[in-house]
Amino acid sequence: MSEDVFIVGAGIHPFGRTPGLSGLQQGVFAVRQALERAGLEWRDVQFAFGGSDAAGNADTMVSELGLTGIPFINVANGCATGGSAMFGAYSTIKSGEFDLGLAVGFDKHPRGSFSPLPADWGLPAWYGETGLMLTTQFFAMKIQRYMSLHGITPHTLGAVAEKAFANGVLADHAWRREAVDIDTILQSQMVSDPLTKFMFCSPGEGAVALLLASGRKARELGLPAVRLRAAAVRTRPTGSFEVFSPALDLDRGGSPTGLASQAAYEMAGVGPEDIDIAQLQDTEVGAEIMHMAENGFCADGEQTAWIAEGRTRIDGILPVNTDGGCLACGEPIGASGLRQVYENYVQLIGQAGARQVPGKLRLGYSHVYGAPGVSAVAIVER
Amino acid sequence: MPDTLPVPIADDLVCSDSGGIALLASRERATGRICFPARPESDARYDRVVLPRTGRLWSWTVQRFRPKSPPYAGPDAFEPYAVGYVELDGALIVEGRLVDAAFDDLEIGMAMRIVPLPFLLADGSLRTSFGFAPDRGADI
Secondary structure, eight states: OOOOEEEEEEEEEEEEOOTTSOHHHHHHHHHHHHHHHHTOOGGGOOEEEEEOSSSOOGGGGHHHHOOOOOOEEEOOOGGGHHHHHHHHHHHHHHTTSOSEEEEEEEEEOOSSSOOOOGGGGTOOHHHHHTTOOOHHHHHHHHHHHHHHHHTOOHHHHHHHHHHHHHHHHTOTTOSOOSOOOHHHHHHSOEEETTEEGGGBOOBOEEEEEEEEEEHHHHHHHTOOOEEEEEEEEEEOOTTOOOSSOSEEOSSOOOOHHHHHHHHHHHHHTOOGGGOSEEEEOOSBHHHHHHHHHHTTSSOTTTHHHHHHTTTTSTTSSSOBOTTOHHHHHOBOHHHHHHHHHHHHHHHHTTOOGGGOOSSOOOEEEEEEEETTTEEEEEEEEO | OGGGOOOBSSTTSEEEETTEEEEEEEEETTTOOEESSOOOTTOTTEEEEEOOSEEEEEEEEEEOSOOOTTTOOSOSSOOOEEEEEEEETTTEEEEEEEOSSOGGGOOTTOEEEEEEEEEEOTTSOEEEEEEEEEOHHHHO
16 A cells, blocks of 8 residues: 655745855755745654755755754766656655655756766767767757658747746746747857757756655645656666767667656556646757657647647646746756756646646646656646 | 778777778677677677668757867867768668768758768877768769
């Protein structure tokens, strides 16, 4: 008999650049905010999972938060660090081991593109030396081929970025809070064809904390809560197309996103048609477009009509990336996956302020993707 | 020309003969799956194979800013370069730099062939890497 799992509180440190605070300190800020909003104390928290990609060990937060002796497990899983932290917290409560726990993710990256080292990814030195090891190239080539196969045009790419910045204007925690029109987006500096500067997210800073509770504990607390219906993490199958791939199999296959998505829908017992709001990994605009199909929301190529008709806007039938996603919030790797769940939580409990999606929201979907082929999907229900 | 090529940028990456250079890869004995870069020759689960020299452009982009060093080891002076995946006939889709083509002329499906790519390291030494160039003979 497994326990139901609820999110009963959430906190966020604004994304962007905060010169005076380390990534860890931003993480502590998010934890304190989550506790304060929930009316809880750190000593009420029975366990924690947390991590960052480049900003230190999450468990050292106990120096700031209090030495209560709880198990605090560090998670390091690349772009899925936040998603994996939540998966850990979810599984721990589901197992019945504890009633109230924390998932926290934070990061602080220097300016400019990421600079991974080949040996860390099991790759030969020449791959990096000759200028092939860039995440930007992968995303550009994935959408380039997808556009060729499915008739997506640069205008659709620009419209996705325009929506992201429009949503970011309305989100308190977003980094980019100014609208950018589609002509400016399309005519901005080309970074990696067909993607321009405004079509990419930038590595940044930020932190998110979520408080998870068992059904019994959630009822006792009586806080605004959403039920975590599914949390799935999956790695790449044969024939997928991933970041940092010197070669690809001729026989093309599925994706880690497809696997995680399918698993999450099965766990939740719902399908894509049931989802009311979605936060999809948008490292760049092409990723959001392709992830709409990989997560089952539309068929390949239907994105052109979906986006032209505004179906993914805040007032559309399936609002996507309602806080502006990574495009407007930036990409602090360890925090982004939890930011998506934070956004679904505040939307479902009706506390999203100026960006609140109208009407009754029941199911929120979130999806992260990253190197070297890992994806995490969560479905929450109000 | 193979005799005059600089030292390869890595061992077990390329081989050359009178027909030019080709990439070394490995075929898994149990499954027949081909993988690149080649596995160490000591790995008994794989046989060493040479990849076809020609294929079709599968996707492409242009690297328009200088990558960070490390890992990038090219010269400080930077010129944008094209990168693509080429579907080598019946074998594997391989990533590499694209050369001898204007960026505007790159098109998915165009015929490509492997060529040696002299690569100048930041320390001034010259090495042989590989790239893909339009295979103009094949399109006629």
